[in-house]
Amino acid sequence: MKGFLKIFFASLLALIAFSLIGIIIVVWMAGNAVSDDKADVGSNAVLVLDLSASFPEQTKDNTLNALFDSEAEASIPGLYQAIRLIQHAKSDSAVKGIYIKASYNNNGSGANEELRNAIVDFKKSGKFVIAYGEVLTQKAYLVASAADKVYCHPKGGLDWSGYSTQLIFFKNLLDKLQIQPEIFYAGKYKSATEPFRVTEMTSANREQTSVWLGDLYGSFLLHIAEARKLDTASLHRLASDGAIRTASDAVNFKLIDAARYDDEVKAEIFSRLKTKEIEKLNFVSLSKYAKSVNLNKGSFDTRVALIFAEGDIVDGKGDEGQIGSEPFRNLFRKARFDKNIKAVVLRVNSPGGSALASDVIWREIMLTRKEKPVVVSMGDVAASGGYYIACGGDSVFADANTITGSIGVFTMMVNMKEFFKNKLGITFDGVATSPYANTGSATRPLTDAERRFLQADVDSVYMSFKERVASGRKRSVTYIDSIAQGRVWTGKRAIEIGLVDRIGTLQDAITCAVRMAKIKDYRIKEFPERKSLIDQLMGGGATKSVKAKAIREEIGEEQFMLFQQMKKVKGWFDIPQARLPFELRVN
Structure with missing residues (x-):
């Protein structure tokens, strides 16, 4: 027994030593790869x-x-x-x-x-x-x-060839598999659930898509016409004629x-x-x-917090590339209590996500706004939940081609009883202490009462969403309802209807925040702070990156994006969502 213990602990010690040496080697290699020494760009x-x-x-x-x-x-x-x-x-x-x-x-x-x-x-x-x-x-x-x-x-x-966008619909597939989606939404333009409930775009969705796609294409033609000294009508005709x-x-x-x-x-x-x-x-x-070069100069004692909110909005901590309600709540709290931070700029590039997580972050933004200026800058997308967290800013900037709005809510359930029974030969049975104890189970259809409860939940969240926007934009709830309904807008149109204050870049938003805070010599402090190499290693970042790269190379970019979207759909069930439909891809 003693001999076994000696061998065991010797092996354990060797394993620990080997692991430490491996980490040291990797850190050393990384240090060489990302040396802080100034790079010499040379002449010419x-x-x-x-x-x-x-x-x-x-x-x-x-x-x-x-x-x-x-x-x-x-x-x-x-x-x-x-x-x-x-x-x-x-x-x-x-x-x-x-x-x-x-x-x-x-x-x-x-x-x-x-x-x-x-x-x-x-x-x-x-x-x-x-x-x-x-x-x-x-x-x-x-x-x-x-x-x-x-x-x-x-x-x-x-x-x-002109601009186009295409959606994929799963309704016929679900019917063939005898899978019944249970869908609840608020807003006639809220099209996120359309792929599961219809076989083609609804007239409302076609209307809004035609408008925002037309806006993007019109902007494209104007830029080209200006640069090439041509007129937009001729440019459009070249595409129409396939010239x-x-x-x-x-x-x-x-x-x-x-x-x-x-x-x-x-x-x-x-x-x-x-x-x-x-x-x-x-x-x-x-x-x-x-x-x-050194881009970040200025006083260490006077700072502007630049908070990047990019990705899906999720409850809890979230993963890298997501906006987790817990860490982002803490980021705003940190910025609020840090006396060296004189202003906050929130950069949003998000299609939204969990309505609850959006509200958690919105609350912290409003508390921070009472202490110091909070200016919002919108990137490619700041829609639905992304707009939820943006609407509370003192001033809101967007690019002319930003996709925003989509003020609406939905949630989904699924009834797979017939699929399990008729396709797989599986049935379910059980007991419960109350009529609603297993609401949301995929093994049975919802009752009428449960459907009323879920629709009421969605309507309640939608009302709260509109109230948040009305408060932030200083408009009536009635007016916000008229421009909400889940409708998607471009930044250019968002200004006209009052969802955005100005067309401008992130730097324009920072300049505005500095002016509001009445400061001159300052330094930008970015959040979330970058993870150290050790944190990345311990967090499994390397493993996830390798897996994603392998899958992408094996199935191709288009299929990989569809795969990613289907993974996201899993998070839509039983949680009110304030988010855009799939990815808005323009070809």
Whole structure:
């Protein structure tokens, strides 16, 4: 027995020692990967804006992926950081111009608007901006069109087909499987549950979708018309006629400047730099450039809290990429009691989620607002629950193409009794101490009384939602009800109906908060604070990242997004939801 114990504890000690050594090695490797030493961008640097990179709202530590992927950056610049880096490059003598990689664009309408504005502002420096893509998508072209020159591959081209969006409906599938969804909602435009209760878009949903999609497309045409000195009617007609089929068509109709090969574009950049052509240009990624500059200057004693709320709103702690009611409640509480924080800016990029979680966060925002200014900035989406937490701000900013509104509520149940019985041969039985003890069970249909209770719950939450908005926007509940009903609006229209105060960027919102707080020398403090590498390792971040990447590569991007959406649907049951329908994807 003693011999066994010796072997056991010796093995345990060896395992602990090995684990500690492993952690130390990983931390050392990470330290080398993300050294704080200033990066040298060299001379004749050309800043690269790769639109295929998806810019999160807040800069993210990507060390874990960078350790195992030589092509991955150790840090993923957030949108706000990317904008500030472009602004800094405007006056940086080391940066001679910007090169936009414009084949694809994985960013939303609000982010594209801010990136495009940053490029337009950068050009005022007199430095060059060149955009190139083998085949330019419309979303990529929207940003690229702000460049001095736009090129594509001679055998590539430009997608010029107009905007579209498509929903998937499961009603027929559920009928075949004999699965009966039990759906309760408030707001005639609240379309989140449509995929489960109808086989095509309702007239109300088609109406609202036509309006917001038309707004986005109209904005797109206006930007292109201004940049290319064309008129919107002619641009629209080109799409309607299917006139742009080849790179030559895009050149002939003056949508791009020329069809060129990659080497020809790089030769022009060398020419603009007035240097001899060599193997490689001094292309500098945003991530590398971020290491060479200090964007956050100012007094440590006077701060503006910048709180990024990105993702689904969920009850409790939530996961990374979600807005958990518990941590975000605590963030606002911390900002409220920190005397060095003079103002708060809330950046919202969320389709909503749990109505209860939204109300928890809303309450903390209102308490904070009593102590110091709270200004809201909307990103790509700030709708439903996302608008719930935004409506309490002293001032609300949005991009013209922000998707917002969707003031409505729904919840879902499911009756799988016939599916289990007829498809699987499974039946259920049991006992209960009261008639409603097993309400929500998937093994039986709801009773009429239970349906009344659930609809009453949804109606109650909807009324509270409207009251919160009415209070924040200083309007009557009756008026808010007339523009609510779950209807989706663009930022441009949201101003007209009073849901938003101003069109502006995140920086505009920060400037407003600073003015309201009557401060000058200040430093931005970002929340949530970034996790250390050890926290990421202990939290299983590496495992989740590897799993997600493996699934995405195996089933493809489209199928992966559908898979993610179906996972989200699981959280809709029995909890009143203030959220948008699925993902609003524009093609």
